Amino acid sequence: MRGGRAGRELTLGSLRWTELVPRGAMVVWGQASAEPASLTASLMAQRAAIGQFRAFVGMSWGSSVSPDFTDQVAYTSYCGAGANRRLGAALDILPLPYTQLASTLAEERPVLLLGLGLGSSADSFSFGAAREYLAELIDGASLVIAEVSEGFPRSAGSDGEIPRDCIDIIVRTQGVPISLPPGPQGDTDGKIAARIAALIEDGSTLQIGLGGIPAAVLNALKGHRNLGVHSGLIGDEIAELAAMGVITNALKTIDRNLTVTGLLAGGPTLMKWADGNAGLALRPTRYTHDASILASIDKFVAINSAIEVDLTGQVNAEVAGGHYVGAVGGAGAFLRGAHESRGGLPIIALPSTAKGRSRIVANLSGPVSTARADAGIVVTEHGVADLRGLSLRRRREAMLAIAEPACVAALEQESGRSAQYRGSGQI
Ligand SMILES: CC(=O)SCCNC(=O)CCNC(=O)[C@H](O)C(C)(C)COP(=O)(O)OP(=O)(O)OC[C@H]1O[C@@H](n2cnc3c(N)ncnc32)[C@H](O)[C@@H]1OP(=O)(O)O
Structure with a gap:
C-alpha cells in the first residue's frame, strides 16, 4: 500500500461532504457488517448539498441504501441482496465476477469510506470486517476516509495492517459492525x-x-x-x-x-x-x-x-x-x-x-x-x-x-x- 496521505483526525460533526465528494464522483464503502455506518449516515444527511453523486454498494444491511436517497444518489452494485432490493429499477448492476470488482472500481478513482479496527500501534489500523476488493482500492482512491472504532474487530491474523499514512481523514467513533439477524431456517x-x-x-x-x-x-x-x-x-x-x-x-x-x-x-x-x-x-x-x-x-x-x-x-x-x-x-x-x-x-x-x-x-x-x-x-x-x-x-x-x-x-x-x-x- 502506498502512503503519503495526511492521516488527519476530524470529528464526525465537522465533516463537510461538499468539500470531500465532488459532484458526479463515485463513493465506495464496505458491505454488510463492514459498512462505516456513521460515515454513510452523515454522507446521506448532507447529500442535497453535494448534488448528484454515484455510490457503489455491496450487500447492504444498513440504512444508507434507500429509495429516498435516489434524489441525489445513483446506486450501482454487483448484487441485489439486502436493502439493495428496495431500490428496484433505481439500482444499476455491474454483472461482474467478484475477481473483477477491484480493478473495475479502481478506474473510477473513488472516494473510499472504510470502517477500521484499532491496529497494533498508533500508526496503523486493522482491516475491521472487510479486506476483499475494498482494501485493494486504497492506492487508487481519490480520497480515503476511515471510521475507526474499538467496536470494529481487530483482524489480527491478517498479513499486515493499514498504515495511518494510507488514510486522508480519520474519524473516531463508537460504531459497531452492522449485523443482520439470521433468517428462519425451514x-x-x-x-x-x-x-x-x-x-x-x-x-x-x-x-x-x-x-x-x-x-x-x-x-x-x-x-x-x-x-x-x-x-x-x-x-x-x-x-x-x-x-x-x-x-x-x-x-x-x-x-x-x-x-x-x-x-x-x-x-x-x-x-x-x-x-x-x-x-x-x-x-x-x-x-x-x-x-x-x-x-x-x-x-x-x-x-x-x-x-x-x-x-x-x-x-x-x-x-x-x-x-x-x-x-x-x-x-x-x-x-x-x-x-x-x-x-x-x-x-x-x-x-x-x-x-x-x-x-x-x-x-x-x-x-x-x-x-x-x-x-x-x-x-x-x-x-x-x-x-x-x-x-x-x-x-x-x-x-x-x-x-x-x-x-x-x-x-x-x-x-x-x-x-x-x-x-x-x-x-
Ligand atoms: C463474497 C463471495 O464471494 S460470495 C460467493 C458466492 N456468491 C454467489 O454465489 C452470488 C450469487 N448467489 C446469491 O446471490 C444467492 O445465493 C442467491 C440469490 C442465489 C440465493 O440466495 P437466498 O437468500 O438463499 O435466496 P432465496 O432462495 O431466498 O431466493 C430469494 C428470493 O427469490 C425468490 N425466488 C427464488 N427462486 C425463484 C423463482 N424461480 N421464481 C420466483 N421467485 C423466486 C425466493 O422466494 C425469495 O423471495 P423472498 O425473499 O420474497 O422470499
Missing part, C-alpha cells in the same frame, strides 16, 4: 443441508456463499472433525463451529491453522470471535478467489446457492421473478476451484421450488450466471445430482430425479422439445 433447508453434510468428509476445507442454505449446512456439520475454511465471506456459524472445535484448519494443504476469508458478514458472535484472533486471516479477493490457489487446496468444498438451475446445469443466481436479487459473485471461481481440487466438491444447493414454481427448469428465466461447464453437484431436498462427467442426456435424467416430483412431467415435456438437451443425437 424444513427444506434442513433436508438439503443433511444431504450436503453427508457428502463432506472430515478434513475438508469449506467455502460458503450467500443465502439460507449455506448457513443451514454449517449447522449440520457439528459432528464433523478438522474442517478448514477458505471463503469469500463467513458468518456467525463459522465462529460457532470454530469455538466448538469442529473447524481447526489443522489439515489444510495451504494456510494451515488459519481461517481465510475476505469478509466478516455476521453478528456479535462472529465479531467477538474475530477480534484479536490470530487464527483468522482477512485476505484480498485476488487471493481468496484465485483459481490456482483454490485448486491447490485438497478436499475444497464450495457450497453456493442459485435461483434456478436448468437440466444441463446452467445456473441463474441473479434474477428471480424478473427482479435482480442475487449476483454473479464468486460462485464461478469457487466452483472451478473445487473442480480442480483433489477430492473437491463443487456444490450448488437450492430448494426444488419457490412460490409454487420449480427451480429446476428446462429453460432459465434469467441470465446464465454460471456456465454448465462449471456446474458440478446440484442438491435439492429430493436428492443429489452429480453432473460431473455426465453427457447432456444423462444430466437431464439426473436433474429430473432431484426436481419436485409434481413438476417432472412438465419438465420432461418442455425439455423434450428443446434442442439444447439433444447434444449431437436424439434424446
Whole structure:
C-alpha cells in the first residue's frame, strides 16, 4: 500500500461532504457488517448539498441504501441482496465476477469510506470486517476516509495492517459492525443441508456463499472433525463451529491453522470471535478467489446457492421473478476451484421450488450466471445430482430425479422439445 496521505483526525460533526465528494464522483464503502455506518449516515444527511453523486454498494444491511436517497444518489452494485432490493429499477448492476470488482472500481478513482479496527500501534489500523476488493482500492482512491472504532474487530491474523499514512481523514467513533439477524431456517433447508453434510468428509476445507442454505449446512456439520475454511465471506456459524472445535484448519494443504476469508458478514458472535484472533486471516479477493490457489487446496468444498438451475446445469443466481436479487459473485471461481481440487466438491444447493414454481427448469428465466461447464453437484431436498462427467442426456435424467416430483412431467415435456438437451443425437 502506498502512503503519503495526511492521516488527519476530524470529528464526525465537522465533516463537510461538499468539500470531500465532488459532484458526479463515485463513493465506495464496505458491505454488510463492514459498512462505516456513521460515515454513510452523515454522507446521506448532507447529500442535497453535494448534488448528484454515484455510490457503489455491496450487500447492504444498513440504512444508507434507500429509495429516498435516489434524489441525489445513483446506486450501482454487483448484487441485489439486502436493502439493495428496495431500490428496484433505481439500482444499476455491474454483472461482474467478484475477481473483477477491484480493478473495475479502481478506474473510477473513488472516494473510499472504510470502517477500521484499532491496529497494533498508533500508526496503523486493522482491516475491521472487510479486506476483499475494498482494501485493494486504497492506492487508487481519490480520497480515503476511515471510521475507526474499538467496536470494529481487530483482524489480527491478517498479513499486515493499514498504515495511518494510507488514510486522508480519520474519524473516531463508537460504531459497531452492522449485523443482520439470521433468517428462519425451514424444513427444506434442513433436508438439503443433511444431504450436503453427508457428502463432506472430515478434513475438508469449506467455502460458503450467500443465502439460507449455506448457513443451514454449517449447522449440520457439528459432528464433523478438522474442517478448514477458505471463503469469500463467513458468518456467525463459522465462529460457532470454530469455538466448538469442529473447524481447526489443522489439515489444510495451504494456510494451515488459519481461517481465510475476505469478509466478516455476521453478528456479535462472529465479531467477538474475530477480534484479536490470530487464527483468522482477512485476505484480498485476488487471493481468496484465485483459481490456482483454490485448486491447490485438497478436499475444497464450495457450497453456493442459485435461483434456478436448468437440466444441463446452467445456473441463474441473479434474477428471480424478473427482479435482480442475487449476483454473479464468486460462485464461478469457487466452483472451478473445487473442480480442480483433489477430492473437491463443487456444490450448488437450492430448494426444488419457490412460490409454487420449480427451480429446476428446462429453460432459465434469467441470465446464465454460471456456465454448465462449471456446474458440478446440484442438491435439492429430493436428492443429489452429480453432473460431473455426465453427457447432456444423462444430466437431464439426473436433474429430473432431484426436481419436485409434481413438476417432472412438465419438465420432461418442455425439455423434450428443446434442442439444447439433444447434444449431437436424439434424446
Ligand atoms: C463474497 C463471495 O464471494 S460470495 C460467493 C458466492 N456468491 C454467489 O454465489 C452470488 C450469487 N448467489 C446469491 O446471490 C444467492 O445465493 C442467491 C440469490 C442465489 C440465493 O440466495 P437466498 O437468500 O438463499 O435466496 P432465496 O432462495 O431466498 O431466493 C430469494 C428470493 O427469490 C425468490 N425466488 C427464488 N427462486 C425463484 C423463482 N424461480 N421464481 C420466483 N421467485 C423466486 C425466493 O422466494 C425469495 O423471495 P423472498 O425473499 O420474497 O422470499
